Amino acid sequence: MVLFNSPEQWQAFDKTHIWHPYTSLRDPLPTYPIVRTEGVYLELANGNRLVDAMSSWWSAIHGYNHPALVDAAAKQLNTMPHVMFGGIAHEPAAELCARLIDITPASLDYVFLADSGSIAVEVAMKMALQYWFSQGETQRRFFLSPRGGYHGDTLDAMSVSDPENGLHHMFASVLPKQLFADKPSIAFDEPWQDEALNSIKQQLATHSDQIAAVILEPIVQGVGAMNFYHPTYLQKLRHLCDENSVLLIFDEIATGFGRTGKLFAAEHSNVEPDIMCVGKALTGGMMTLAATLTNHQVADTISNGPIPNFMHGPTFMGNPLACACANASIELLINQDWQSEANRIENKLRLGLSPLSDHDAVKAVRTLGAIGVVEMRHSVDVAKAQAFFVDKGVWIRPFGTLIYVMPPYIISDDQLNQISDAISRYVLQTTC
Numbered sequence: 001m002v003l004f005n006s007p008e009q010w011q012a013f014d015k016t017h018i019w020h021p022y023t024s025l026r027d028p029l030p031t032y033p034i035v036r037t038e039g040v041y042l043e044l045a046n047g048n049r050l051v052d053a054m055s056s057w058w059s060a061i062h063g064y065n066h067p068a069l070v071d072a073a074a075k076q077l078n079t080m081p082h083v084m085f086g087g088i089a090h091e092p093a094a095e096l097c098a099r100l101i102d103i104t105p106a107s108l109d110y111v112f113l114a115d116s117g118s119i120a121v122e123v124a125m126k127m128a129l130q131y132w133f134s135q136g137e138t139q140r141r142f143f144l145s146p147r148g149g150y151h152g153d154t155l156d157a158m159s160v161s162d163p164e165n166g167l168h169h170m171f172a173s174v175l176p177k178q179l180f181a182d183k184p185s186i187a188f189d190e191p192w193q194d195e196a197l198n199s200i201k202q203q204l205a206t207h208s209d210q211i212a213a214v215i216l217e218p219i220v221q222g223v224g225a226m227n228f229y230h231p232t233y234l235q236k237l238r239h240l241c242d243e244n245s246v247l248l249i250f251d252e253i254a255t256g257f258g259r260t261g262k263l264f265a266a267e268h269s270n271v272e273p274d275i276m277c278v279g280k281a282l283t284g285g286m287m288t289l290a291a292t293l294t295n296h297q298v299a300d301t302i303s304n305g306p307i308p309n310f311m312h313g314p315t316f317m318g319n320p321l322a323c324a325c326a327n328a329s330i331e332l333l334i335n336q337d338w339q340s341e342a343n344r345i346e347n348k349l350r351l352g353l354s355p356l357s358d359h360d361a362v363k364a365v366r367t368l369g370a371i372g373v374v375e376m377r378h379s380v381d382v383a384k385a386q387a388f389f390v391d392k393g394v395w396i397r398p399f400g401t402l403i404y405v406m407p408p409y410i411i412s413d414d415q416l417n418q419i420s421d422a423i424s425r426y427v428l429q430t431t432c
């Protein structure tokens with residue numbers, strides 16, 4: 001049965017019946033019909049190709065349809081696309097967890113495979129709570145986060161995301177109440193000052209016996225702020241958490257797998273968290289998959305507690321197809337000089353975007369690893385900006401005041417120039 005006789009028909013259906021991320025059904029933002037992907041390109045229904053500067057929200061680090069990933073998926077698809085993880089073990093999951101234990105901070109030896117980033121954050125929070133409840137410390141129910149963070153869209157993940165930046169404000173009255181400290185204020189490359197820790201130090205000192213864990217995105221606060229902060233912040237925070245006997249959770253869902261110029265952003269500080277979440281680029285953008293890792297102390301305490309089971313188990317946990325893609329993606333990444341690619345992208349984006357910092361409409365320009373950010377003084381009109389960028393042959397989706405890009409690592413210098421050029425033209429035609 002043919003449901004739609006033309007692209008216009010399915011687009012019209014999409015517009016009237018389908019919610020897209022963070023949009024209204026009544027007054028939807030325009031959507032662009034994509035019919036094919038290849039390398040760094042998204043192909044529109046009209047045959048035009050766009051250079052994807054977003055890596056499909058940080059995930060497609062090797063570009064699209066990479067033969068190594070497609071082969072791995074096809075092989076797994078023919079053998080065992082899915083099987084439940086309850087009471088069943090399989091090699092793709094074992095291989096993946098061994099790889100994750102190998103490449104993440106040394107103390108992280110235990111893995112829970114989740115099905116999306118938000119769920120990995122939920123799992124991390126439940127692990128921290130169960131760690132304390134197992135020791136009878138049932139008053140440790142709160143999480144402490146710096147403002148400016150973003151950890152996902154499920155209720156608990158929302159509760160530790162920035163309480164005021166707009167995404168989740170409507171739900172404030174029903175979200176679990178958490179504790180917040182000032183946003184990390186010293187930039188990645190500014191001189192460090194200890195005062196930057198005053199607020200989080202104060203919160204820890206006042207509430208330490210009620211806090212299960214501090215949760216934050218290491219080095220790069222992503223969607224919430226695109227804030228690149230100083231590595232010393234994490235070193236000092238690790239000490240503060242130890243002094244106050246509070247667990248430390250790193251959300252590396254956006255920053256992981258080379259995006260910031262280190263394999264994991266925590267490596268900028270040489271700090272190990274007690275619990276760490278990864279997702280997004282884990283499968284190279286092929287499938288949805290995330291993971292929560294932890295250390296002996298947390299795993300042993302939970303396992304020796306009055307309820308030794310860790311009570312979480314999504315239906316698609318450890319999906320073999322996703323694990324096979326993740327295995328292929330990690331292999332591909334670590335067997336190439338990804339660090340040089342991240343440096344090349346950083347240099348090129350800095351060269352292309354930094355002249356914009358003089359423009360009146362621009363508040364700041366930042367680059368780190370394979371991430372470039374132009375922070376505007378006023379909110380960007382997403383529909384208008386996207387139409388502008390599509391016309392220039394690039395795919396960029398601004399958010400709030402932020403025009404940000406994190407292209408696939410295979411992007412060429414010419415394609416990076418095309419991205420910077422499109423952003424520059426957009427900014428130059430903007431009035432304050």
Ligand SMILES: Cc1ncc(COP(=O)(O)O)c(C=O)c1O
Binds near residue numbers: 117254
């Ligand atoms: C740092 C961080 N944590 C968690 C999430 C949520 O991941 P997902 O969208 O896969 O649920 C995101 C998504 O953007 C993120 O950037």
